[in-house]
Amino acid sequence: MKENTRDIKFTLNGKEVEITVNPKMLLLDLLREELKLTGTRTGCEVSACGACTVNLDGKAVRACSILAAQVNGHEVVTIEGVADGEKLHPIQEAMVNHGAIECGFCTSGMVMSARALLLENPRATREDIKRALQGNMCADSGYVKYVEAVEMAAKVMQGK
Amino acid sequence: MEDMKNKFAVLGKSVPRVETPFKATGRAKYAADYEMAGMLWGKVKRAPYAHARILSIDTSKAERLPGVKGIVVGKDFGGFKWGWQAHTRDESPLATDKVRYMYEGVAAVAAVNKDIAEEACDLIDVQYEELPAVFDPFEAMKEGAPLVHEDKPRNILVEYHWNFGDVDKAFADSYLVREDLFQTPRQSKGYIEPPAVLAWWEHGTLHYIGSKGSPYMLWRIFGRAFNLPLNKVRVIQPIIGCDFGGTKNDGHALDFSAILLAKKTGRPVKIVYSQWEELTTCLRRHAMWVRIKMGLTKDGLITGLYTNVVADGGAYARMSPVTMYLTNGFCTLPYKIDNFRTDTWNIYTNNPMAAAMRGHGMYHTRYAIDCQLDLMAKELGIDPVEIRLRNSIDNPKPGETYYTVNKLRVATCGVKECIEESAKLFEWDKYHKTKKNGGPIARGAGIGASGYLSGARLTGHNSCSAIVRVNEDGSVNVQTGASDVGQGSDTAMCAIAAEVLGIGMKDVEIKRVDTSYNYPDPGSYGSRVTIYAGEATMKAAEDAKQQLLEAAAKEMNIFAEELEIRDKKVFMKADEARFLPWLDVVRAACYANIGNVVIGRGVSRKGTKGFSPKAFSTGEGDVGTNYGFAAQINEVEVDTETGVVRCTENSAMADDCGFPLNPTIVETQCIGGSYHQSISSALYEEFVMDKGSTVNPNWIDLKRPRVYEAPFPKFAHVITNDPYGPFGVKECSEATTCTGAPAVINAIYDAVGVMIKNMPATPEKVWRALKEKREAEKKK
Ligand code: FES
Secondary structure, eight states: OOOOOEEEEEEETTEEEEEEEOTTOBHHHIIIIISOOTTSOOSOSSSSSOTTEEEETTEEEEGGGSBGGGGTTSEEEOGGGTSBTTBOOHHHHHHHHTTOOSSOTTHHHHHHHHHHHHHHOTTOOHHHHHHHHTTOOOSSSOSHHHHHHHHHHHHHHTTO | OHHHHHHOSSTTSOOOOTTHHHHHTTOOOBGGGOOOTTOEEEEEEEOSOSSEEEEEEEOHHHHHSTTEEEEEEGGGGTTOOBOSSGGGOOBOSSOSSEEOSTTOEEEEEEESSHHHHHHHHHHOEEEEEEOOOOOOHHHHTSTTOOOSSTTSGGGEEEEEEEEESOHHHHHHTOSEEEEEEEEEOOBOOOOSSOOEEEEEEETTEEEEEEOOSOHHHHHHHHHHHTTOOGGGEEEEOOBOSOOOSSTTTSOOHHHHHHHHHHHHHSSOEEEEOOHHHHHHHSOBBOEEEEEEEEEEOTTOOEEEEEEEEEEEEESSOTTHHHHHHHHHHGGGSSBOOSOEEEEEEEEEOSSOOBOOOSSTTHHHHHHHHHHHHHHHHHHHTOOHHHHHHHHBOOOOOTTOOEEOTTOOEESOOOHHHHHHHHHHHHTHHHHHHHOOOBTTEEEEEEEEEEEEEESOOBSSSOOOEEEEEEOTTSOEEEEESOOOSSSSHHHHHHHHHHHHHTOOGGGEEEOOOBTTTSOOOOOSOTTOHHHHHHHHHHHHHHHHHHHHHHHHHHHHTSOGGGEEEETTEEEETTEEEEEEEHHHHHHHHHHSSTTOOEEEEEEOOGGGSOBOGGGGGTTOSOOOSEEEEEEEEEEEEEETTTOOEEEEEEEEEEEEEESOSSHHHHHHHHHHHHIIIIIIIIIIOOOOEETTEESOOSTTTSOOOOGGGOOOOEEEEEEOOOTTSGGGOOOOSHHHHHHHHHHHHHHHHHHHSOOOOBSOOOHHHHHHHHHHHHHHHHHO
């Protein structure tokens, strides 16, 4: 049986990637298994938990529900591409300093959803934040400090 | 709180957690993130029956599939069974003679990739003879019901019958007696990280990386399962994506299968459960039927309590004997109850197994008691906050102890203050005076109060020890056998070491547990980590400090007793201008003698007087080291047309954890425990079962708490400084796992006058209850 493959080219965390993938491969598997970017987590594989959230052309999407081949020609940012070297992004910094993070399994997804929101709407209100994070399940934080951390990050990013 | 804050340099302050920068950047490594050269992928083959005899297993077709490297079946484990205690060893890694719950593992495959492993599972041919099954514990208890385990008559896993005081007399003397049946749902643990393992054998030693919050439990179980001395079992702990008791504390098919497949193939084997496997086969919270009868005086004081509790234990025993003790034994907290009787059973069924879960046991009876109390308060015309204040255990004076009727030892109890503080923060009185209902939305507020044990001590290995190593460059390593599963204990241990040594958080490092290098520790459960590992770390740091002070004393030509360390300076207490910098002292200590290493050792002594499970039969004794308390108030909105209930942000919570070593961590823990593991079952979550099959094993059909309905509690810390915890600490967040459900269910009662006695309060249940209420009112 001849393996059916597809060549794709996309931007990943600011760098060009060219790779041959199986057309049925999920973006999540491409990131985790092929490219070894394990910061994107596998939680439910059915678009329900948000642990696998990445940014595709700036939008928050679930990597478990997108085919690797679909990102051809697009721009993908994963959790590994959010910080500026060792300097945390304001969203990450606020989550760390405000004590939002507990077990951390949902954190990558939370950061990516919040990043997409603030890219689109830097003045997001608490209601906007809740809407943006509604697809991100957490099991232990109660969400309060995550929401507050995104509020804080929004202020920092606006220079307030 | 303010003066406590100033008492310490690091403790009592909300320093950021030590590992969260790695979590925020995706660099934290969970079990599924590890891989090795030559690694194979494993998969467990599962049975499509809830109860069936295994007639034959034919693996030949699967073996011929290219890419398959090894297959194991139940018999390959040589008859090994494990369980919490010798008499509850009823479970095999993979089923051997028969399967007892739907999708129990019967074989496992290792192959070069996931797809082939899965395909090979399909090619394994298992012949079964289906057996009559039983899914309802009340049916299972009847004579003649199918037996899940042939040697357990009437499927009774465990039963207790206790009697304290004179309950019948108490009821006879009561002004009001009431009996109600409450029911708790089958609830998932809800962690997002599915169980995962990577196992390999190296130099005759078993190596295992797995998402386990109690690595030493597995260390012992693996030693027995694979006939290895403990020095050849190496359990390495990655970052854990929550635990909450159950599968991530104990073994499951993936653990044993990966290890045996690795042995058989000579290659590392990785198995990662899908969330479907987690939600169909892994350990869940017990469903319980809690019948309670309570007597009150005219003033609302509790005279006596009777609990009759039946639990569905599922197919294997696991921790159920402990569960039933906790469920009933803690009914005497946080209210004063002098007469108390219990009849309780845990029953085997052909449902998936139940096990310990955050708020273990107590969560069920707290829901029942705190909701019945509101029903009775209403009958007596007493305010819910007021009736709780009247019944709450008083905080014993320093040096004094309160003993419950079943001999729980309470040295400090801040429950009254928790109730008062949350009522104050919520503005309870004003809320009820000014609350306006209009249109189809009815609003209401409810309260729940609870206590919970910290420092669970059951006989068996209970110790905890720590080593604090001061390196020649002034940096410090803390090592304990205790596990941070997300609760923040690694940060607490670093903070304790930093505090004692007078250095900063940045100077201290803690590594994950590795059973070849750390010290046996029971694990993360029963809110025991900060109590025991905290004490051990404190003592280890004190030991290291003493060694440093002695070295400094020699340098300074004075006595060690005259010295103290603060802000990385070792100074003379009488003359602070005389000091040596931290690094100079460390160097002096390290280089004083050739080969000197500064290592402080500490052992916790609190847990060494264990509580024997034998006492479970009488219910008398103290299983905890001390007791934390909490109260919370929630507001809900009930749509009276649709029955939809939602929490509003408006809420308040107060927690007595003795002393919050890190207030932010305590707040996040308490708020999270309440929402994810308690309000979840009050409003959303329930496994729907059909003949042993879980109908909704995914997070689309199984509802879990989301951000848009999250309460944002105003929070108060109640400081009681318990004498039995290091720096005065007690548990946090298991008490609030017991207060969330009653607070919300009572809030619905306050809003619309219906008491939901079988959680969760789904729209359908609420709508039906409202309809019934309207019809009953019409008839009047
Ligand atoms: S893993 Fe993609 S949403 Fe859960």
